[in-house]
Amino acid sequence: MNGTLTLSNIFNPANARAMAAPVFIVLILAMLVLPLPPFALDMLFTFNIALSIMVLLVSLSTKKALDFAAFPTVLLLSTLLRLSLNVASTRVVLLDGHTGPDAAGKVIEAFGHFLVGGNYAVGIIVFVILVVINFIVITKGAGRIAEVSARFALDAMPGKQMAIDADLNAGLIDENEARRRRAEVAQEADFYGSMDGASKFVRGDAIAGILILLINIIGGLIVGVMQHDLAVSDAARNYTLLAIGDGLVAQIPALVISIAAGIIVSRVSTEEDIAGQMLSNVFSKTHALYITAAILGMMGMIPGMPNFAFLLLAGGMVWLAYRRGKEKPEVISEVESAPVAAVETQEASWEDVAPIDTLGLEVGYRLIPLVDNAADGELVRRIKGIRKKFAREIGFLPPAVHIRDNLEINPNSYRITLKGVEIGSGEVRTGLFLAIDPGNITATLPGVATRDPAFDLPAVWIEASQREQAQSMGYTVVDPGTVVATHLNHLVTQHAAELLGRQEAQALLDHLGKSAPKLVEDLVPKMLTLSTVQKVLQTLLVEGVAIRDMRTIIDTLLEHGARVQDPHELTALVRVALGRSIVQQIYGSVSELPVIALDQGLERLLLQTLQAGNEDAGMEPGLADTILERTQTSTQRQEALGHPPVLLTPAVLRPLLARFLRRAVPQLKVLSHAEVPEGKQIKVTSLVGGAA
Numbered sequence: 001m002n003g004t005l006t007l008s009n010i011f012n013p014a015n016a017r018a019m020a021a022p023v024f025i026v027l028i029l030a031m032l033v034l035p036l037p038p039f040a041l042d043m044l045f046t047f048n049i050a051l052s053i054m055v056l057l058v059s060l061s062t063k064k065a066l067d068f069a070a071f072p073t074v075l076l077l078s079t080l081l082r083l084s085l086n087v088a089s090t091r092v093v094l095l096d097g098h099t100g101p102d103a104a105g106k107v108i109e110a111f112g113h114f115l116v117g118g119n120y121a122v123g124i125i126v127f128v129i130l131v132v133i134n135f136i137v138i139t140k141g142a143g144r145i146a147e148v149s150a151r152f153a154l155d156a157m158p159g160k161q162m163a164i165d166a167d168l169n170a171g172l173i174d175e176n177e178a179r180r181r182r183a184e185v186a187q188e189a190d191f192y193g194s195m196d197g198a199s200k201f202v203r204g205d206a207i208a209g210i211l212i213l214l215i216n217i218i219g220g221l222i223v224g225v226m227q228h229d230l231a232v233s234d235a236a237r238n239y240t241l242l243a244i245g246d247g248l249v250a251q252i253p254a255l256v257i258s259i260a261a262g263i264i265v266s267r268v269s270t271e272e273d274i275a276g277q278m279l280s281n282v283f284s285k286t287h288a289l290y291i292t293a294a295i296l297g298m299m300g301m302i303p304g305m306p307n308f309a310f311l312l313l314a315g316g317m318v319w320l321a322y323r324r325g326k327e328k329p330e331v332i333s334e335v336e337s338a339p340v341a342a343v344e345t346q347e348a349s350w351e352d353v354a355p356i357d358t359l360g361l362e363v364g365y366r367l368i369p370l371v372d373n374a375a376d377g378e379l380v381r382r383i384k385g386i387r388k389k390f391a392r393e394i395g396f397l398p399p400a401v402h403i404r405d406n407l408e409i410n411p412n413s414y415r416i417t418l419k420g421v422e423i424g425s426g427e428v429r430t431g432l433f434l435a436i437d438p439g440n441i442t443a444t445l446p447g448v449a450t451r452d453p454a455f456d457l458p459a460v461w462i463e464a465s466q467r468e469q470a471q472s473m474g475y476t477v478v479d480p481g482t483v484v485a486t487h488l489n490h491l492v493t494q495h496a497a498e499l500l501g502r503q504e505a506q507a508l509l510d511h512l513g514k515s516a517p518k519l520v521e522d523l524v525p526k527m528l529t530l531s532t533v534q535k536v537l538q539t540l541l542v543e544g545v546a547i548r549d550m551r552t553i554i555d556t557l558l559e560h561g562a563r564v565q566d567p568h569e570l571t572a573l574v575r576v577a578l579g580r581s582i583v584q585q586i587y588g589s590v591s592e593l594p595v596i597a598l599d600q601g602l603e604r605l606l607l608q609t610l611q612a613g614n615e616d617a618g619m620e621p622g623l624a625d626t627i628l629e630r631t632q633t634s635t636q637r638q639e640a641l642g643h644p645p646v647l648l649t650p651a652v653l654r655p656l657l658a659r660f661l662r663r664a665v666p667q668l669k670v671l672s673h674a675e676v677p678e679g680k681q682i683k684v685t686s687l688v689g690g691a692a
């Protein structure tokens with residue numbers, strides 16, 4: 001049976017490994033209550049010393065703290081081992097200390113005799129110094145570093161998790177790598193938190209060591225004089241020597257373990273172990289070695305100084321600096337002379353997959369001065385201004401524009417890309433000015449005829465000397481940098497919805513969360529997902545509505561999010577809440593709103609269409625053509641009268657007509673009756689569906 005306990009099961013490597021820790025704990029507890037012979041104490045003290053040395057060497061060879069993730073537990077177990085050995089040795093010292101200095105084993109006797117020379121005062125002083133170094137210097141410093149590291153690790157955890165999510169969403173890592181990184185971030189915080197607490201074990205161990213020393217000396221004197229009739233001098237000699245040896249044999253491994261703890265928490269994670277870090281950082285600067293050698297040499301020539309020691313060390317520094325300086329060119333030459341075949345034979349990796357820039361501007365080589373900071377390129381400053389203007393007017397910070405030269409396009413041309421796809425291009429001529437015809441010029445200018453790339457208006461490239469003449473004729477005159485910047489600004493505003501990705505939406509909520517944290521916390525993710533909020537914001541941007549008033553948007557989503565989850569319905573509710581802002585954005589502060597309205601017959605027909613199916617089913621082709629034709633006619637009439645083209649419809653029809661007319665009549669805004677604020681008067685200037 002599987003549950004049968006046999007010798008083969010006990011000595012199975014996997015089972016034996018699982019039993020090691022419980023057996024070790026049981027043995028430690030046993031040492032606290034069971035007497036141990038001197039030979040057993042010698043073996044256990046020797047094992048304690050070996051364990052501390054092994055821990056120190058492992059900590060020196062680690063490249064990052066998590067490589068020794070078991071260190072807090074090792075620190076606890078080693079502390080318990082030392083304390084149990086102290087208790088066991090104290091029992092032997094007090095019972096058999098009257099027999100001589102070897103009563104508690106040869107290890108304690110050796111430490112008492114050879115390390116302190118048999119001098120009690122020296123032994124006590126050395127022991128106190130070791131305790132002070134361990135308790136005040138090393139343990140306190142390591143504990144403070146662990147405490148600060150734990151706090152920083154916890155504070156940085158949300159940012160690290162967001163960075164992992166961003167890499168995952170961008171496709172830079174897969175799900176397994178993201179899971180591994182998240183686990184590593186959590187382990188790092190747990191490790192430093194555990195180290196902060198584990199350092200208290202060593203501090204308590206140091207205090208316990210002082211108390212055990214005093215107990216052994218005072219208790220030994222009482223036992224030796226009162227029970228074994230020893231002279232005070234003999235009792236002091238035996239028990240003090242045993243107490244000091246016992247204290248030193250425990251405190252030296254404790255000091256080694258504390259040094260290992262300090263190394264673990266104070267190192268910076270790199271691809272080198274601590275020895276490699278020290279050699280590469282301290283002894284890699286040849287000028288520092290030469291200067292140090294010169295200072296030591298000057299000190300060595302001062303009369304009365306230990307000249308030989310100083311001059312010998314100065315010579316060693318010069319030799320080391322010479323060797324290091326000789327090695328560096330060889331390393332550099334190896335790197336420089338690396339064959340090209342080595343690059344060709346490298347396997348493909350994810351590093352070869354370059355992420356696509358969200359916004360890009362590619363320029364021909366003749367336009368490089370416009371974007372060259374060294375040449376005081378004005379376009380870079382204008383692009384920064386465009387991003388600030390966009391953030392103020394639209395309501396979120398767009399991605400940075402990545403500018404690069406492209407030798408494959410015309411030298412005077414430029415391309416504007418969105419996620420790697422061209423969304424606009426144009427051609428400008430450096431040294432000339434573009435005179436744009438806004439439609440009311442009084443005369444024509446000689447020059448190179450062209451069209452404005454942003455708004456497709458007729459224009460002419462003119463010399464700088466013709467600038468004032470062109471302005472007097474009614475032309476709008478701009479320099480090449482302004483032409484590119486205006487085109488970029490127009491396209492960025494036009495594609496604002498595509499620029500609002502999940503990362504930008506999260507950053508927008510985080511920014512709002514600084515002033516209203518509870519508001520954002522109650523919305524995402526408690527009530528709505530980030531994707532739903534992003535979809536609502538994108539729909540608003542597609543319809544030309546700025547999202548600057550995020551507080552109103554969030555308030556509306558909180559009010560209706562519990563019962564409405566559809567992004568389109570939520571968008572309609574948000575538009576009603578933003579009605580005053582939408583109307584002001586279109587009309588300004590006027591009280592009378594000239595609008596285009598639907599003929600009553602057409603309105604009833606569209607309502608019947610919605611009732612018969614749904615708005616996604618679309619309209620009958622003949623009806624759609626009629627609506628499109630008459631809407632275009634009414635829009636042109638509104639523009640001719642100087643009014644903004646706005647179609648006013650019932651709330652249920654607004655989403656359908658807005659999506660249908662968006663591509664054919666992009667300048668037309670579609671409002672619902674519910675979005676018109678109180679106090680505004682409606683003036684119907686044209687009907688769609690009625691007599692033309």
